[in-house]
Amino acid sequence: MKPIGLTTTQAIEIALEAESLLEKAGKVASIYICDRHQAHLISLTMGGVKLASTAIAGNKARQSAYTGKSTRQTRDGNVSPEVLGLAQLVPWAGGVPIYDEEGNLLGAIGVSNLSEDEDEQYATESVRKSYRTTK
Numbered sequence: 001m002k003p004i005g006l007t008t009t010q011a012i013e014i015a016l017e018a019e020s021l022l023e024k025a026g027k028v029a030s031i032y033i034c035d036r037h038q039a040h041l042i043s044l045t046m047g048g049v050k051l052a053s054t055a056i057a058g059n060k061a062r063q064s065a066y067t068g069k070s071t072r073q074t075r076d077g078n079v080s081p082e083v084l085g086l087a088q089l090v091p092w093a094g095g096v097p098i099y100d101e102e103g104n105l106l107g108a109i110g111v112s113n114l115s116e117d118e119d120e121q122y123a124t125e126s127v128r129k130s131y132r133t134t135k
Helices: 008-024 053-067 071-075 081-085 116-129
Strands: 030-035 040-045 095-099 105-112
Touching: 008 030, 008 040, 008 105, 008 116, 030 053, 040 053, 053 071, 053 095, 053 105, 071 116, 095 116, 105 116
Parallel strands: none
Antiparallel strands: 030 040, 030 105, 095 105
């Protein structure tokens, strides 16, 4: 049986892909990736981000890892009662779960500093371009 989880190497690949996409667009953001247990794997803060962006990116990733849903989905009312117990519930899009090809939750990425639509776009694109899938 293959272990289920996101490796540090995979997290680094996804974070570097996000950074590359942002740089190509002339934008900056904070990127945070955690495993399915919400444990920190990597964070990357580009120069020029707003002070709170790093913490918000982490909260977005942990929320998505906890729920297995994007932060947009939980914000828009797809919230189960256990989510309401999160101490740092995030009301913005930009957190995206990471699944493998078999549908197993591996972890999540959070991107913060731009509009919530852009945060979500860069999070989703970086996961897709790094061979993983999102739901």
